[in-house]
Amino acid sequence: MTLEQRSLPDPLLGSDGRKVTTEEQWRSVRRPDILRLFRDYVYGREPVGRPEHIGFHVEKEDGFMEGAAIRKRVEIRFEGPGGAGAFRLLLFLPAKAAKPVPVFLLINNRGRAVADAERASSSPFWPAELIVSRGYAAALFHTEELDPDRDDGFADGVHGLFDPVEKPRSPHAWGTIAAWAWGACRAMDYLETDPDIDPRRVAVVGHSRGGKTALWAGAIDPRFAMVVSNNSGCTGAALSRGKRGETIRDINARFPHWFCETYKSFDGRENELPVDQHMLLSLIAPRALYVSSATEDLWADPESEFLSLIAAEPVYRLFGSEGLGTASLPPADTPVFGSGVGYHIRTGKHDMGLSDWRHFIDFADRAMRAQ
Ligand code: GTR
Numbered sequence: 001m002t003l004e005q006r007s008l009p010d011p012l013l014g015s016d017g018r019k020v021t022t023e024e025q026w027r028s029v030r031r032p033d034i035l036r037l038f039r040d041y042v043y044g045r046e047p048v049g050r051p052e053h054i055g056f057h058v059e060k061e062d063g064f065m066e067g068a069a070i071r072k073r074v075e076i077r078f079e080g081p082g083g084a085g086a087f088r089l090l091l092f093l094p095a096k097a098a099k100p101v102p103v104f105l106l107i108n109n110r111g112r113a114v115a116d117a118e119r120a121s122s123s124p125f126w127p128a129e130l131i132v133s134r135g136y137a138a139a140l141f142h143t144e145e146l147d148p149d150r151d152d153g154f155a156d157g158v159h160g161l162f163d164p165v166e167k168p169r170s171p172h173a174w175g176t177i178a179a180w181a182w183g184a185c186r187a188m189d190y191l192e193t194d195p196d197i198d199p200r201r202v203a204v205v206g207h208s209r210g211g212k213t214a215l216w217a218g219a220i221d222p223r224f225a226m227v228v229s230n231n232s233g234c235t236g237a238a239l240s241r242g243k244r245g246e247t248i249r250d251i252n253a254r255f256p257h258w259f260c261e262t263y264k265s266f267d268g269r270e271n272e273l274p275v276d277q278h279m280l281l282s283l284i285a286p287r288a289l290y291v292s293s294a295t296e297d298l299w300a301d302p303e304s305e306f307l308s309l310i311a312a313e314p315v316y317r318l319f320g321s322e323g324l325g326t327a328s329l330p331p332a333d334t335p336v337f338g339s340g341v342g343y344h345i346r347t348g349k350h351d352m353g354l355s356d357w358r359h360f361i362d363f364a365d366r367a368m369r370a371q
Contacts, residue, residue: 001242044174044260080161087145102201146183226288233300278311286319288367
């Protein structure tokens with residue numbers, strides 16, 4: 001389905017019916033409006049930003065990768081009305097690069113195997129060796145440590161620590177994707193304190209449910225200079241209107257804890273949502289945004305991911321940034337880079353691997369240059 005046939009809401013048309021024509025109008029009026037809509041209707045409202053009680057503890061720091069990297073393990077601890085919590089950040093820094101270095105922060109939804117701190121087997125899903133060899137730090141945290149990925153009535157994880165105890169829960173309260181995104185922001189809180197890291201060059205990366213999370217983290221936290229969404233599909237990068245494969249009804253049925261309760265009232269009614277996902281992408285502007293798809297990932301719907309990026313470009317243009325320079329899906333394995341946005345579609349299935357990472361790093365080399 002073409003973009004025209006999808007009848008998308010216009011990100012640059014204010015709720016008062018007036019067209020946004022300046023960066024200032026976007027920043028002070030339209031952007032906060034769109035962010036509020038996504039909080040109310042889709043991802044839910046997080047009850048707290050940076051908690052009053054938060055601390056960082058570097059548990060261990062040692063040489064690694066035959067001297068090519070410094071490995072740090074950091075514990076991020078916090079307290080809320082429901083008690084204390086913590087999660088760990090694993091960080092490999094390029095030992096020889098001039099500091100501070102830029103960093104790729106992966107929201108890891110694939111469990112311990114890909115993140116083995118000993119690198120007993122290096123994983124294509126998180127190729128820390130490649131990232132470090134290109135002069136970037138590789139950081140990662142596990143989504144499960146913020147909130148286990150199960151529908152438990154929001155008792156465990158950070159929901160249990162920060163949600164008010166009153167029941168029933170608000171239909172706008174945060175879901176699990178928002179809890180993981182909140183974790184990415186707390187990882188950013190730590191990165192800002194690490195003298196080896198350049199906090200103005202942090203790219204947040206996620207695959208699939210992690211990709212939805214990376215986009216939401218980039219939307220709520222402008223400290224992320226770059227966002228990478230890999231195969232994020234439904235309620236990630238892909239447009240909901242006219243989408244093939246997974247729909248809002250499908251995702252809410254299989255993962256009832258990912259989004260706020262209100263989102264369920266849009267099952268089968270994507271055309272009535274006041275937002276569509278190109279508006280989520282537009283919240284990243286003018287910062288760097290990279291979207292990647294895979295040819296066999298029809299459940300995510302590559303065309304709807306690509307067209308979503310195209311539909312977000314007018315907001316990038318408002319900031320004087322060029323778009324991709326093409327409105328049609330590029331050939332497989334051929335990345336297209338604009339100044340603010342980049343895209344590729346990889347041959348293969350729903351996954352993230354070395355070739356994806358090479359393109360992310362190439363794009364970051366251009367889009368996140370040291371100032
Ligand atoms: C799929 C799901 C997607 C995506 C993915 C994943 O089965 O339907 O929305 O999030 O799983 O995270 O691997």
